[in-house]
Amino acid sequence: MTNIEKTTDEVLRLAAEHFKVSREQLSPDDDFFKKLGINSLQALDLLTRIEQHFQIELPDYELQGVSDFRTLAERIQSRL
Amino acid sequence: MKSFQGKTLSWQVLDDAIELTLNRAPCNEIGQASLAELERFVAALPALQRDAQVLIISSARTEGFCAGADLRELYQVGQSLREAEKLAGLHDFLQRIHAVMNALDEAPLTTIATVHGVTFGGGFELALVCDLIIADKTARFCFPELRLGLIPGFGGIPRLKRDLGNAVVRDLLLTGRSINATKAQAVGLVSQVVAEGDALRVARSTAAQLKKFDRDTAIAAKKFIKPIPHEELRREIEVFCELFTRPTVAAGLRKFVESTDALPYLP
Numbered sequence: 001m002t003n004i005e006k007t008t009d010e011v012l013r014l015a016a017e018h019f020k021v022s023r024e025q026l027s028p029d030d031d032f033f034k035k036l037g038i039n040s041l042q043a044l045d046l047l048t049r050i051e052q053h054f055q056i057e058l059p060d061y062e063l064q065g066v067s068d069f070r071t072l073a074e075r076i077q078s079r080l
Numbered sequence: 081m082k083s084f085q086g087k088t089l090s091w092q093v094l095d096d097a098i099e100l101t102l103n104r105a106p107c108n109e110i111g112q113a114s115l116a117e118l119e120r121f122v123a124a125l126p127a128l129q130r131d132a133q134v135l136i137i138s139s140a141r142t143e144g145f146c147a148g149a150d151l152r153e154l155y156q157v158g159q160s161l162r163e164a165e166k167l168a169g170l171h172d173f174l175q176r177i178h179a180v181m182n183a184l185d186e187a188p189l190t191t192i193a194t195v196h197g198v199t200f201g202g203g204f205e206l207a208l209v210c211d212l213i214i215a216d217k218t219a220r221f222c223f224p225e226l227r228l229g230l231i232p233g234f235g236g237i238p239r240l241k242r243d244l245g246n247a248v249v250r251d252l253l254l255t256g257r258s259i260n261a262t263k264a265q266a267v268g269l270v271s272q273v274v275a276e277g278d279a280l281r282v283a284r285s286t287a288a289q290l291k292k293f294d295r296d297t298a299i300a301a302k303k304f305i306k307p308i309p310h311e312e313l314r315r316e317i318e319v320f321c322e323l324f325t326r327p328t329v330a331a332g333l334r335k336f337v338e339s340t341d342a343l344p345y346l347p
Binding site: 041044045047048051052057059060061 | 107144197198218220222255256257258259260
């Protein structure tokens with residue numbers, strides 16, 4: 001598994017755990033807003049979990065236009 | 081009145097601490113109703129202070145501490161008024177909220193903001209008037225005003241400058257980005273970071289410690305270390321009002337209010 005695949009997998013696991021859905025229901029190319037049915041405040045909550053888990057800072061403007069798990073994982077990877 | 085239950089907030093005196101709890105859906109946005117009840121609280125403070133040494137401000141909303149000014153109300157009220165009336169109304173609102181913030185800032189009590197989740201704009205400014213901020217891990221702090229073509233209007237810049245280094249102030253203001261509780265503690269904004277849902281318990285425990293100290297000494301120490309930047313606060317109102325008259329602000333507010341985007345606060 002490559003680093004980006006590992007990071008994507010971690011993000012999917014975190015999202016599933018945080019929003020209480022089955023990990024198997026989520027795929028890297030899913031639109032997380034649609035798939036999880038979340039709003040902007042919940043997305044910020046997920047961002048906080050991600051920052052804590054990966055011990056990074058990810059400015060929210062870096063997520064502008066990002067709606068799928070794979071691209072989110074790429075943004076995270078660039079800060080690791 | 082030792083306790084009060086309003087439409088947007090409530091308060092009670094518990095174990096020598098005043099607990100002010102914000103509770104207005106969705107996330108304690110501050111509009112006319114909240115302002116009126118905050119004014120009521122400030123008016124009650126001299127009597128409440130006789131039985132208390134600490135003030136704890138917290139939120140009963142799961143979404144967070146406070147999302148700031150009620151932009152939807154601001155936009156809707158603005159739509160129904162002529163330009164001069166709009167500006168006069170805004171000026172009056174800002175002076176009133178500044179009076180509340182200043183009263184809380186210099187209250188002869190030790191004040192603790194207990195925050196979680198969204199602590200944005202005016203909510204951040206409300207936390208900044210307190211002597212201590214105790215944040216749970218979910219807290220995020222942000223000044224998103226520049227995204228609307230404005231500056232913070234409830235005393236944010238002068239108080240942020242009072243408490244933090246200028247580079248951090250510029251980062252927060254000019255990027256409009258949000259920071260989490262850990263970062264906020266690292267830059268000196270937050271006193272303690274605690275587990276999710278634990279901030280109020282820790283605030284009460286902190287209050288129990290503070291109550292062991294002589295009250296007059298605590299008041300004297302606070303006066304000495306926490307000056308109120310009155311002149312800059314007055315200037316902030318004027319600058320905010322000047323900026324507000326520009327068409328970009330009306331457009332930004334309209335976009336925010338009418339947006340169905342998942343992240344409407346991101347321009």
